[in-house]
Amino acid sequence: MSEVPPNQDVVGDQPIALEDVVDRDALDDLCKSIHALFGIGVRVYASQGALLANVANELELCRYVNEVPGSRAACGATVIAAKSVAPGDDGEVTHPCFTGLAYHIVSLVHEGRRVGRIVLGPYAPAGLREPPPSLAQADKRLDVARASDLAATVPRVKQEALQRIAGHLKETLELIIFSSHKAWVTSKLHLYSVRESYRELQDKTTRLEQTLTRLKEVDRLKSNFLATMSHELRTPLTSIIGYSEMLAEGIAGELSAEQQEYVRTIHAKGEQLLRLIMGLLDLSKLESGTMSLRQAPAQIGPILKEVITTLAPVARKKEVELALDSDDAPCELAADAERLRQVFINLVDNAVKFTPKGGKVTVRARVTAGAAPSGDDDDEAAGAALLAPLLKQVEVRVSDTGIGIPAAERVKVFEAFYQVDSSSTREYGGTGLGLSIVKRIVDAHGGQVSVEGNEPNGTVFVVVLPSAQTRRAALPSRVPPALA
Amino acid sequence: MQLNFAAREVAIKLVYYGPALSGKTTNLKALHELTRTDSRGRLMTLETKDDRTLFFDMLPLVFKAETEGGAMNLRVKVFTVPGQVVHASTRRLVLQGADAVAFIADSQVAETENNAASFLDLRTNLKELGRSMRDVPLVIQFNKRDLPNVRSDAEIDDLARRGKEPVFKASAVHGQGVMESFFGLLERAWRKLDAEHDLTRKLGIQPDEFLAKAASSLGYEGKARMLCDAHVGGSGKGGA
Ligand SMILES: Nc1nc2c(ncn2[C@@H]2O[C@H](COP(=O)(O)OP(=O)(O)OP(=O)(O)O)[C@@H](O)[C@H]2O)c(=O)[nH]1
Ligand SMILES: Nc1ncnc2c1ncn2[C@@H]1O[C@H](COP(=O)(O)OP(=O)(O)OP(=O)(O)O)[C@@H](O)[C@H]1O
Ligand SMILES: [Mg+2]
Ligand SMILES: [Mg+2]
Numbered sequence: 033m034s035e036v037p038p039n040q041d042v043v044g045d046q047p048i049a050l051e052d053v054v055d056r057d058a059l060d061d062l063c064k065s066i067h068a069l070f071g072i073g074v075r076v077y078a079s080q081g082a083l084l085a086n087v088a089n090e091l092e093l094c095r096y097v098n099e100v101p102g103s104r105a106a107c108g109a110t111v112i113a114a115k116s117v118a119p120g121d122d123g124e125v126t127h128p129c130f131t132g133l134a135y136h137i138v139s140l141v142h143e144g145r146r147v148g149r150i151v152l153g154p155y156a157p158a159g160l161r162e163p164p165p166s167l168a169q170a171d172k173r174l175d176v177a178r179a180s181d182l183a184a185t186v187p188r189v190k191q192e193a194l195q196r197i198a199g200h201l202k203e204t205l206e207l208i209i210f211s212s213h214k215a216w217v218t219s220k221l222h223l224y225s226v227r228e229s230y231r232e233l234q235d236k237t238t239r240l241e242q243t244l245t246r247l248k249e250v251d252r253l254k255s256n257f258l259a260t261m262s263h264e265l266r267t268p269l270t271s272i273i274g275y276s277e278m279l280a281e282g283i284a285g286e287l288s289a290e291q292q293e294y295v296r297t298i299h300a301k302g303e304q305l306l307r308l309i310m311g312l313l314d315l316s317k318l319e320s321g322t323m324s325l326r327q328a329p330a331q332i333g334p335i336l337k338e339v340i341t342t343l344a345p346v347a348r349k350k351e352v353e354l355a356l357d358s359d360d361a362p363c364e365l366a367a368d369a370e371r372l373r374q375v376f377i378n379l380v381d382n383a384v385k386f387t388p389k390g391g392k393v394t395v396r397a398r399v400t401a402g403a404a405p406s407g408d409d410d411d412e413a414a415g416a417a418l419l420a421p422l423l424k425q426v427e428v429r430v431s432d433t434g435i436g437i438p439a440a441e442r443v444k445v446f447e448a449f450y451q452v453d454s455s456s457t458r459e460y461g462g463t464g465l466g467l468s469i470v471k472r473i474v475d476a477h478g479g480q481v482s483v484e485g486n487e488p489n490g491t492v493f494v495v496v497l498p499s500a501q502t503r504r505a506a507l508p509s510r511v512p513p514a515l516a
Numbered sequence: 517m518q519l520n521f522a523a524r525e526v527a528i529k530l531v532y533y534g535p536a537l538s539g540k541t542t543n544l545k546a547l548h549e550l551t552r553t554d555s556r557g558r559l560m561t562l563e564t565k566d567d568r569t570l571f572f573d574m575l576p577l578v579f580k581a582e583t584e585g586g587a588m589n590l591r592v593k594v595f596t597v598p599g600q601v602v603h604a605s606t607r608r609l610v611l612q613g614a615d616a617v618a619f620i621a622d623s624q625v626a627e628t629e630n631n632a633a634s635f636l637d638l639r640t641n642l643k644e645l646g647r648s649m650r651d652v653p654l655v656i657q658f659n660k661r662d663l664p665n666v667r668s669d670a671e672i673d674d675l676a677r678r679g680k681e682p683v684f685k686a687s688a689v690h691g692q693g694v695m696e697s698f699f700g701l702l703e704r705a706w707r708k709l710d711a712e713h714d715l716t717r718k719l720g721i722q723p724d725e726f727l728a729k730a731a732s733s734l735g736y737e738g739k740a741r742m743l744c745d746a747h748v749g750g751s752g753k754g755g756a
Binding site for chain 1: 518527529557558560562571572576578589591593595603605606609610612613
């Protein structure tokens with residue numbers, strides 16, 4: 033036959049053992065109630081003969097019979113027979129005792145198998161008048177007259193009534209066996225399904241981990257490749273730029289106006305290409321996390337002043353007004369000042385670039401009360417009233433009166449290479465990398481950058497940077513500081 | 517199958533498979549209703565409160581048959597699986613050791629995809645248990661014939677002729693087609709086991725005789741052939 037697979041006990045056809053399934057105390061209580069009701073002894077045996085319940089008062093007749101050695105032996109033999117006699121095809125049999133009393137035996141059936149038996153008795157059958165000859169034969173010393181008197185005191189039970197009692201008890205017990213078996217199966221299956229879910233989960237986790245490792249590797253290779261390529265491209269490019277500059281300055285002899293124009297174009301395009309390569313390099317470094325931010329205590333004021341100074345000439349040349357409005361309130365950031373400068377250079381450069389002559393670009397910095405550390409976790413929002421005063425942030429708004437960005441485009445501009453209007457590429461140039469670098473740097477500082485419209489026209493880029501203290505508080509509070 | 521030769525006892529396991537809510541449990545309940553009390557045990561259903569099968573349902577059918585070699589005991593346990601997709605591992609567990617499978621499909625046209633998905637799930641699970649569709653006898657039941665928006669009889673007949681499994685039509689809530697599907701399944705299971713284990717010689721009973729005895733024990737005296745044959749498609753006699 034096919035080998036028995038695991039778990040076959042639950043979904044197969046293994047016989048149950050009564051003693052495993054039925055609670056003995058409950059069984060005992062049931063037998064007691066039957067005994068109290070009808071005055072007949074009740075015993076329940078498992079199929080291998082183990083006695084599971086035994087509720088009976090010894091009859092006086094039985095006590096007497098057991099005092100005489102010969103009849104004691106006969107009594108023992110009767111009890112053993114009652115335990116083992118095979119109930120017929122209908123599962124019921126009456127086994128006579130040598131005293132004239134009798135035992136009624138009913139088998140317990142579960143899923144078509146006999147799993148045990150109930151033995152009722154001894155009782156006196158309704159028709160019993162005289163003890164049978166077997167009583168006297170058991171031992172000559174037995175006082176038959178006395179035994180006869182004692183037998184008369186045993187209540188008579190009609191066969192019919194007895195069968196009803198037995199039938200009822202059998203049904204009740206079989207129901208208990210069924211329910212217990214069902215509970216047993218259910219608990220087994222619960223265990224099984226928990227184990228299976230755990231195993232499946234582990235499989236998935238392992239697969240995910242492998243994928244993650246592979247992706248990380250791919251990512252690392254990509255960054256490496258980009259970094260190497262950028263470097264390899266930059267070296268010859270620097271020469272092209274250098275030599276075209278020298279040519280333009282006339283070091284190799286005077287150039288005609290036309291030659292001069294060509295050389296300057298070569299130089300300008302070279303510079304543009306270099307910026308693109310530098311941008312890509314930055315982006316790949318930021319993406320792979322290999323650009324290390326040197327986070328140190330910093331204030332926003334000096335950074336912004338430097339940015340304005342750097343870009344003032346560009347603005348002046350384009351006849352765009354550039355103003356700084358800072359409240360100069362102290363707020364310590366944990367930041368890489370060089371990177372933050374890059375953020376605002378990009379934003380102010382864009383603002384000036386996309387604002388026509390006569391427009392205005394304003395950089396406004398304020399220290400404000402910070403929002404509670406983000407996270408919809410109750411745990412993290414807890415104690416906001418106490419923590420809020422400590423939580424400060426710097427909000428820098430770079431607003432211009434330029435061409436503006438349609439609402440639908442405001443998220444996309446942070447994607448690498450994205451430019452709102454491809455035709456604008458020609459008018460304004462650029463590579464479309466600036467804002468994606470901005471976003472990555474701001475993210476790395478635990479801050480946020482977003483775009484709003486400016487009234488009546490123009491754009492406002494809002495950068496919010498949490499103070500050093502806020503960032504420390506943002507660590508999930510359920511992590512013990514020692515582990516954070 | 518478990519064959520206890522000394523006790524002349526054969527235990528067969530039949531599994532009702534199919535998509536969620538196709539009527540597997542309903543089939544089993546009807547089978548319980550429609551069979552003689554002295555040949556069946558209690559129906560064990562392990563359900564959630566909204567009647568979805570959580571682990572399985574199981575109905576034991578037990579009867580004796582007199583044969584040339586003496587009396588034999590036949591024990592048939594009919595299981596249903598939980599159809600809901602989440603219970604995949606339980607389905608696999610229940611499927612272990614199945615001697616034959618009845619696939620209970622929902623006739624509603626909208627359920628076509630669910631039927632197919634569940635069938636593929638059956639195939640996958642058998643494969644994971646190291647078995648294949650080829651060595652597990654299968655019958656298909658199109659249930660819920662009483663509903664509107666079901667595949668027409670002609671369509672089903674056409675589908676049945678294209679496959680090699682016998683197809684039964686049923687309306688399990690009304691008890692229709694339930695006994696037919698069951699006997700069709702029992703026949704195929706028995707013929708397969710007979711071919712593999714030579715039960716005819718070992719137990720002294722021919723398949724047709726066996727089915728006749730089973731039918732009379734379950735309360736269908738003389739109707740075995742008629743019940744088994746109430747299908748479309750299939751190779752008529754069933755078997756492997
Ligand atoms: N109209 C109609 N409804 C049926 C029929 N058979 C079953 N149903 C109904 O379909 C629903 C689902 O039946 P179940 O037998 O519980 O389905 P199941 O396949 O056991 O479902 P799971 O246990 O979730 O896998 C019930 O509401 C049934 O009454 C049928 O022949 N006709
Ligand atoms: N202040 C602004 N006003 C209007 N449009 C803007 C502004 N800032 C950015 N944009 C739009 O977002 C696009 C992306 O900006 P981003 O700084 O990333 O690229 P870029 O300026 O085109 O090129 P570069 O890489 O040289 O910065 C711009 O091309 C422009 O369409
Ligand atoms: Mg830019
Ligand atoms: Mg069900």
